Amino acid sequence: xxxxxxxxxxxxxxxxxxxxxxxxxxxxxxxxxxxxxxxxxxxxxxxxxxxxxxxxxxxxxxxxxxxxxxxxxxxxxxxxxxxxxxxxxxxxxxxxxxxxxxxxxxxxxxxxxxxxxxxxxxxxxxxxxxxxxxxxxxxxxxxxxxxxxxxxxxxxxxxxxxxxxxxxxxxxxxxxxxxxxxxxxxxxxxxxxxxxxxxxxxxx
Amino acid sequence: xxxxxxxxxxxxxxxxxxxxxxxxxxxxxxxxxxxxxxxxxxxxxxxxxxxxxxxxxxxxxxxxxxxxxxxxxxxxxxxxxxxxxxxxxxxxxxxxxxxxxxxxxxxxxxxxxxxxxxxxxxxxxxxxxxxxxxxxxxxxxxxxxxxxxxxxxxxxxxxxxxxxxxxxxxxxxxxxxxxxxxxxxxxxxxxxxxxxxxxxxxxxxxxxxxxxxxxxxxxxxxxxxxxxxxxxxxxxxxxxxxxxxxxxxxxxxxxxxxxxxxxxx
Numbered sequence: 001x002x003x004x005x006x007x008x009x010x011x012x013x014x015x016x017x018x019x020x021x022x023x024x025x026x027x028x029x030x031x032x033x034x035x036x037x038x039x040x041x042x043x044x045x046x047x048x049x050x051x052x053x054x055x056x057x058x059x060x061x062x063x064x065x066x067x068x069x070x071x072x073x074x075x076x077x078x079x080x081x082x083x084x085x086x087x088x089x090x091x092x093x094x095x096x097x098x099x100x101x102x103x104x105x106x107x108x109x110x111x112x113x114x115x116x117x118x119x120x121x122x123x124x125x126x127x128x129x130x131x132x133x134x135x136x137x138x139x140x141x142x143x144x145x146x147x148x149x150x151x152x153x154x155x156x157x158x159x160x161x162x163x164x165x166x167x168x169x170x171x172x173x174x175x176x177x178x179x180x181x182x183x184x185x186x187x188x189x190x191x192x193x194x195x196x197x198x199x200x201x202x203x204x
Numbered sequence: 205x206x207x208x209x210x211x212x213x214x215x216x217x218x219x220x221x222x223x224x225x226x227x228x229x230x231x232x233x234x235x236x237x238x239x240x241x242x243x244x245x246x247x248x249x250x251x252x253x254x255x256x257x258x259x260x261x262x263x264x265x266x267x268x269x270x271x272x273x274x275x276x277x278x279x280x281x282x283x284x285x286x287x288x289x290x291x292x293x294x295x296x297x298x299x300x301x302x303x304x305x306x307x308x309x310x311x312x313x314x315x316x317x318x319x320x321x322x323x324x325x326x327x328x329x330x331x332x333x334x335x336x337x338x339x340x341x342x343x344x345x346x347x348x349x350x351x352x353x354x355x356x357x358x359x360x361x362x363x364x365x366x367x368x369x370x371x372x373x374x375x376x377x378x379x380x381x382x383x384x385x386x387x388x389x390x391x392x393x394x395x396x397x398x399x400x401x402x403x404x405x406x407x408x409x410x411x412x413x414x415x416x417x418x419x420x421x422x423x424x425x426x427x428x429x430x431x432x433x434x435x436x437x438x439x440x441x442x443x444x445x446x447x448x449x450x451x452x453x454x455x456x457x458x459x460x461x462x463x464x465x466x467x468x469x
Contacts, residue, residue, distance in 0.1 A: 046458055047367060066459035071373030081368035083382050132373060 002057055004044070004073070004136045004167045009052030011043040012036070014191045016052065021136070021167035026158070028178030029171045030196070031188035037171050038078070040188060041138045044169070045075040056135055056167075074134030078141045078171075080125030082113040087124060095131035102127050103153055119145040126154060130161065137161070137168045143177070155181050207417050219244070261330050270330050274337055278307055281345040288349040291356040291466045293453055298467075301449045302348050309442035310340040313434050321430065339410065339431055340438045343395060347439030348446045351391025355450055356466055358383045366461050376455035384447055391443045399432050408432070 003023045008016040014036045021027050031037050043050045046066050054061045056072050084090055088109035096106060102123040116124070122145050130137075137158065143151040159181065162168050172178050178185050185196040222244050226237040261269050282303030292298035314337045318327045327333075359366060362383060369379035402408055403425075407415075410431055414424035456462050 045371060047370060047460055049456070049458075049460065062458075065375075066457075067370070067373055067375040067378075070371060074373075075371045077368070077371065079364060081362075081364035083362070083365035083369070129372065 004169075005053070005055045006044065007053040009043060009050055009054060011039060011048055011050035014040055014043075014188070017193055019186070019193060021169060023165045023167055024162055025184070026162050026168035026170055026182045028182035028185045029169055029188060030173060030175070030178065030185065035188045036191065037188050038140055041075055041077075041140055041169065041171065044136075044138055045070055045073050047075070071132060072134055073136040073138065074129045074132060075138040076126055076129050076140060076142055078144060080121050082121070085112060085114075087111050087113060087116070090128055091131065093131065095127060098127045098131055098157075099124075101153065101157055103150055117145075119147070119150065122146060123150060123154070126157075130157070135166060137166055139168065139170045141171050141173070143172075151177075215248075219248070258330070258334060261334070265330065267328050270328055270333060273330075273334060274311075277337060277341055278303065278310075281306055281341045285345055285349040285352065289353050289356065290469045291353075291360055293356075293450070294465055294467055297453050297465070301446055301453065302345075302352060305348055305442050305445035305449060306341065306344050308445055309438045310337065310344045313438040313441075314340050317430070317434055335410075336431075336434075340435060343435040344439045344442040347391045347395060347443045349391075350394070351387045351443040352446050352450055354390040355383060355387035355447060356454075358386060359454055359461070360463055360466065363461060363463060370459065370461065376451065376459040376461075379459075379461075380451060380454070384451070387447060388443055392440060395436060395439055399436065402428070402432060 003025065004019075004021040006017055006019040008018060010016055017040065019027070029037055029040070039048065042048045044054060046054075046061055046069050056069075059072075061069055082090060086109070088094060090113075094109060099106065099108065104120075104123070108120075108124070113121075122142065126142055139158070142158075143154050146154065155177070158168060158170070170178070170182055175185075184198045186193045187196050222240065226240050229236045229240070257273065261273060282299055285302030285306065286292060286298045289298065293301065314333065315327075317336055318324060318329075318332060322332060324332055359380065366379050366383065370376070398406070398408075408428050408431075411424045411428040414427060415421060419427075453465055454462060
């Protein structure tokens with residue numbers, strides 16, 4: 001089984017969760033605040049203790065170290081943390097092209113993190129994660145702080161990346177966005193996943 | 205060379221100064237007088253008892269008694285490290301991490317000093333072993349408790365940045381690197397400052413004692429240098445060991461940050 005496979009996963013008051021995200025597929029996840037969407041993403045990234053099986057391209061989570069797992073399964077949290085002074089220090093390798101495609105000039109590299117707006121932090125955090133080329137992308141409201149133009153930028157970058165074979169789980173409160181970017185919509189309700197609808201893959 | 209003995213009256217005069225200070229702090233509403241008096245009384249009683257015990261131990265020169273005293277010193281220091289933590293680890297770890305790091309570093313450095321550097325016969329001669337161990341334990345205790353307190357407090361406050369680094373595939377060691385660096389700095393800075401100003405701004409306690417005891421100044425200085433270097437090594441290795449153990453506990457086998465293993469203050 002290729003892609004991301006989640007079988008009978010339980011964590012705190014969530015589960016059992018079963019979900020498959022195939023390569024090149026993007027699934028939208030919604031749910032009331034407090035329903036455990038973030039918790040579920042953290043579980044898939046193996047940041048919280050849990051039960052059940054999770055695998056990527058036939059490799060089970062427990063078969064490799066946690067840090068290696070998280071280079072395959074990239075989680076973009078809704079609050080993106082920075083720990084050094086300047087933007088550039090947070091990158092192992094500066095992804096010049098990607099930085100431009102999320103709407104920055106190269107001079108952002110030397111910018112102080114403290115002077116970034118929340119939207120800028122979100123786009124740079126997105127670039128920071130995508131530069132590592134994870135097989136699975138877990139996006140927790142990645143466009144929550146963005147204007148229309150930047151939202152469109154992120155959506156199209158994710159779509160292109162997905163076509164390279166990535167599996168994407170996209171948390172959003174906006175049903176229109178889910179319809180735009182996802183081929184399937186699931187909702188987390190009282191610890192269970194329910195399928196809302198399956199939309200045909202968009203044709204572009 | 206001999207020490208001028210201090211009479212009870214001499215010490216009483218010094219104690220009077222502290223009483224005066226305590227009395228003065230009442231109208232100033234410093235809420236200090238009680239703790240000050242308790243601490244001063246503790247110091248007087250503890251040191252007098254230590255003097256009596258050491259007197260006996262020096263005469264007996266029995267390794268069993270010396271080992272027993274060393275054990276008491278270690279367990280009290282271990283308790284002190286634990287008591288100074290705002291966010292203690294749950295269970296025995298709270299006591300175990302600081303105590304084992306202190307044991308390994310302070311005891312091995314003391315052993316090295318006794319057998320190789322000072323080279324006395326027998327190596328456990330209490331007149332050398334107990335003061336050396338005391339100096340090392342006391343300073344290592346400070347270094348470790350400051351380091352651990354800073355490490356756990358910062359790990360708690362900056363959990364978002366640690367987890368953000370984990371999300372980028374960093375190992376647990378990389379993810380806490382920026383916090384570890386600050387914790388070790390905080391833990392070792394008092395000692396680094398003390399060494400940098402030693403002899404210019406302050407006369408270290410041990411050297412003062414030796415000078416008052418009638419030792420030749422150059423010999424006293426050489427002993428003080430030895431002690432400083434040993435303390436620096438002991439506290440440094442102790443703090444590093446404590447951080448190493450604490451990190452093992454802060455992360456689990458899946459390299460997840462486990463703040464649930466810390467008690468809330």
